[in-house]
Amino acid sequence: MCLAVPALVTELLPDNMAKISLDGVSMTISVALVKNVAVGDYVIVHVGYALSKVDPDEARRTLDLLDEARGVPLAVGAAR
């Protein structure tokens, strides 16, 4: 099971890298496989790579579903 927890892009770094906020934790990932990533975008992350961008509404719906499933709110940047 690879959960799709949306992560907020907080900073773009050189060499197609970016800082994200995922469940309240800051980390650095590669955005080399996704076009036109910008600060404020939400991305789905898997093994250190952004898989895709998701729009804010979809990010919010996904976070709500995950909240519902585990019963504890997730904390992901401005989506909460």
Next chain:
Amino acid sequence: MSGFDPGRITVRFSLTDGVVTEASIGSARPLSLASRFAGRPIEQAVEAVGLVNAVCGVSHAAALTFAAAAAGNRTIGREEAERWRIRLAAERIAEHLRELVRLAPVAAFPIVRDALDAARKAARTGIVGDDIRTIGTAFGLVPDWLPALPGHPSPPDALTVDDDAAVVAALESDADFASRPFLPGRHPETGPAVRLGWSASVAGATDAARLVEAEEALGILLNGAGNDRDFTAWLAASRTQTNTGYASVESPRGRLYYFAVVQGDGRLRDARVVAPTEWNFHPDGPFARALAGFRPDGDTVTAIARLAAQFSPCVAVDVVPKGPADA
């Protein structure tokens, strides 16, 4: 990190004279979240499983859609089925290409990025746009990244549609089957390599199979799903009894089972899911058997982790020596 722990596989091994002589596989993977969406209308539950699964979300959504339809004795129309076929084919392209790109030179990334973008769009919408031509361009680069394969071995024990009845009967009678599935006298493997007659334990087989399968999937997008009648090779579904049904989907990672119970008012009452990983990493499954006698090339822990990744790139694997590793 997220309060949802995706779980881990732990591999403990002993090494003697450079050969793995003993290995055990432990799993601490949580079950699917699908059952947490019980009580929702089916359409909402389908959207939910599609959204919360980062990888193979289309396969999960398709499996629940068809399982629930079978449970409710509802026929899915040709147009809707063809849209799912397009979405599944596009998802397979995106997932396979994303795995293959780790072999690629950085210079190829912009081309692959365009191809991934086109495939993901088709996976999301079920609509094929002109931009899928970029996928063929990316595929043209991949052969240069792949290592040569050895001669074709004898076919491994593959999990196929012929196993569906036994799997679903076991899943229906025992919810715990989902966490440690087995078939008596069998050690079935699932995934791209075995779909083409290889075991993932053969070096390079998984990546070679990914390219072949992705090119076939592109053919579906180019020619239209309606021209490929054999949808059963991708998805099978059936009713088991009143208000219960199942679907099995050949997801990018392997055969995915959904067993669904639907209420009379169209809400999901229960869902049980068997993911491909649970077959491949069963304590007596294909990965465990591939480890017996495995001769690691280089660092043992790294070599075993790489072997595990050929069976599933999704799962976190801890590799722990039982005794001194002499590699």
